[in-house]
Amino acid sequence: MVLSRPTIYFIRHGETDWNLEGRLQGQKDIPLNDLGRVQAEEAGRRLKDIAPHCEDLAYVASPMRRTRETMEILRAAIGLHPQSYRLDERLIELTFGSWEGMTWKEVRKAEPQLAALRERDKWNYVPPGGGESYAMLTDRIRPVLDYLTRDTVIVAHGGVARAFLAICCGVSSRQAASMDIWQGRVLVIEGRNHRWV
Template sequence: MTIIYLTRHGQTEWNKAHIMQGWQNAPLTDLGKAQAKQLGKKLRPIAFDAVYSSDSDRAYHTAQIITQNQPKTIIKLASLREINLGEWEGKSLQEFEQLNPTQYHNFWNLPHLYVSSAGETFFDVKERVIKTFEGLIQKHRKERLLIVAHTVVVKTILAFVENEPLKNLWVLPYIHPTSLSIIRTDNQTKKIELYGDISHYEDE
């Protein structure tokens, strides 16, 4: 049985300011670092066979904090990056909504219809992320993996496991910073054991 521990990076300065990040990056806030430490404490008893992270600094930094008590090399993968938001990166949610209300609505309500003139669609993300996810399962049979990525990446993997279409990508639960999801697979079937759990959060 392969077990995948899947999480999102901790809160960043742009998360706090409601600014779109995508492939651009913002540093973790003090709260984001604390969230990563809290998850690391929860996962301390787990001996991971491999640790993977998006190559975005916010995800890699989160992975470093989570695994600081484990002598594991964190492998960076560009294929685990957040959706490329093109022209919307660095803009606030309010600016996005004002500049293109149709695509803003599609992004949050009809993701299968969302398009960006300079970025990715959700279909683009699914193609690269699921290829990577299935490749890691095959590479690490009967092992425990930690994957640190981003909201759209995490939701895409969980929707894939549940056989949900992209139009249902944003169905709750929400993926909070460092929320934990656990997937078990025997390479024939895949099952979500935990979805978006934040029980490790301490008083903020």
């Protein structure tokens, strides 16, 4: 186990129309909307401000379209070749199973008992239809973190950020499952500490 990890500059993908509508995206491949593209550019500018030698960082993204678009826009915004980054399948968002495409309001109306079970333990709850819990996601992404060898920009998803905060910073699973993960900002994880820029 690595005792001290390199610094992680985590960026959640920019907004999509499904984010705007409050729909569960999970592993559905939804593109950025216009605001999402602006947020990606903004994240690039913030990154350049806090990491002036950003050309020396490693860059890794989830293979989803919204994360690749975000990565390519932010790299272009800081003067780097848009496509020069690595994809890692393990960084894909958790899946909400048969709930994907629904809003939470629709989930609570269609399956009130299951929605209530999830509210009681968001971290460990596995949605129906092949869903994935935050605990399962954490097991999937832990190896990504264990093998980072240099300061790295990671563009991924809200669920992945929550799992990172639990693994790297010791945020409790209850707190991590409910944290806001901002679009257009940079979550800097240094050692056991984290801050938003």
